[in-house]
Amino acid sequence: MGTVLIVVVIAAAVITVASGVWVATGLIAAITSVKPRTSVPPEAERPDRS
C-alpha cells in the first residue's frame, strides 16, 4: 500500500515537472517569434485602393 502511494506521488511529481518543461518550450517559442511592430501610417497617408 505504502509503495503504491509513493509510486503514485512520484509519478505526479514527474508529470508536474514535465508540464513545466512543456510550457517553458511554448513560452520560448512565443517570445522568440515576436516580430517588431511596423508603424502604421496615419489614415490620411494610406493609399486609396478603391
Place this chain on the structure above:
Amino acid sequence: MHTVVSVTLVASYVVVLTFVAVRARAAREYAEFSLARRALPLALVFGSLCATYVGPGFSIGFVGRGFQSGFLFFGIGLAYSLQNVLVGVLVAPRLRALNDCHTLGDAIGQKYDRRCHVLAGVISVGLCTGYAAVMAKAGGVVFKDVFGLPVWSGVVLIVGITTLYTTSGGLRASVVTDAFQFTAFAILLPVVLLLALGFHLEGGVAGFAERASVATQDGFASMTPFQIIGLVTAFLLGETLIPPYANRALASRTTRVSKHAFVLGGLFSVVWFAVMISLGVAARGIVPAGTDEDHVLLNMVKAIMPTEGYMLLLVVSISVIMSSLDSLLNAGAVVFTQDIVRPIHRIANGKALDVGRTATVVIAVAAAVAAAAVPTIIDGLLVCYTIWAPAILPVLVLGLWLKKPRPLAGILSMVVGALVAGLSQLAVSGPTRVPAILPALGAAVLAYFIGHVLSREKGA
C-alpha cells in the same frame, strides 16, 4: 558565500521575469489589453490558466491542509478538477465562439439586458478585488516569514511590481509572465517533494503511508459530512469561470485551444493537488505539530533545504502569488471597462485602454488595503467562492439554457445570491461558514424562478 548565491538567484529571477515582461510588449490597443488579440496558443493558455488557479491557496494553503488533514483535501480538490474539465468540454468553446464578447458580463448582457450586464460587472470587479486582496495578503505573509518585514511592506512590494507590468502589457503580459512563473513553480515544488521523500522521510515508505493515513483520519474526524459537502460544492462551483478564466477562454487562438486548455488544466490540477498534499504529509515528520497551516511549506523548506533552497522557495512563492494577482488585476480592469463603463458611456478603444489601465491601478490599491482584513489564505478564498457561485452561476447557466431569459430574474438572482452569501459569511462564523454557499445558491435559484414567473405573468 550563501548570501552571494541567494542574491544571485533572486536577481536572476527578477532579470528573466523583466525580460519576459518586456518581450510581451506594452499593449497599444484595447483589443491587446483585454484579449491579447485572441491569438494565444495552447501551451500559453494552459500555463497561464494553471498559474492563475495555482495561487497561494492551491500551494501554500494545500500543503497546510495536507499537513493537518492528509489526503482529505485531495478528494475535495478533485471537485475543482472536475469543474475545469466540464467547463472545457461544455462551456469554454461556446464562450470562445461568441463574437464581440470580452467578459462574462458581455455574455450576460447579450442574454438579458444592460442592467444585468452592469450588475454582473459590479459583482465581478468586487470579487476580483477580493481575490486579489487574498493574493496580496499571501505576498505579505511570505515576505514576513522570509525577511521578517512587516506584512504591509510585503503587500506593497508584490502589488506594486505586479501592477507595473500588468498596467503596461495587459492580458498578453499577464499570460506570458504567468507561463514563466508556472514553469518556475511546476519544476521547483515537485523537486522539494522529491528531496523530502528521498532524504528526509522518517520511517521510510511505511512511515509516509502511516502519516498519510493518520492525518486523513484526523481530517475526517474534524469535519461533519455537511461541512465536507459544503467544501466540495465550494470547490466545484466557487471558481467556475471567474473573470480571469473567462478571459483566457475568450483569448484562445481557437475554440479547440480553449477546450483543450481547460481540460488539460483540470487534469493537471489532479497531479498538482497530489504533490501539494504529499508535501504536507511529508512535513508531518519534519515540522512541529501545531504549526500554523500557512507556514508549513516555508518552515519545511527552511528545515530541509540550504539557504539557497530557501531563497528559491521565496522565488517560487512569489511566482505563485504574482501569477494569480496579475490575472485578477487584468481581469478586474477589463470587466470594469467592458461591463461597467462601456454599457453606460460609449467610449472609443483608445479611451477604453486608458480606463483599463487606470482601473488596474485602482483595483490594485483597493486589494492592498483590503488585504489587512483577509483571514487565512484558504478561508479568504472560500469567502470569495461562496459569493461568486450564487451571484453569477445561476444567471449565466440558466441564461444560456432558457429560450427567453428575463432581466428581472437575472437581477433578482444576482442580488439575492450575493446578499445571502455575504450575510451568511457575516452572520455565521467558524467551521459552519463554508456551507453558506448551499443556502445562497438555493436562494439565488429560487429568486431567479420567482423573477422569471413574475416577468412572464406581466408579459402575458
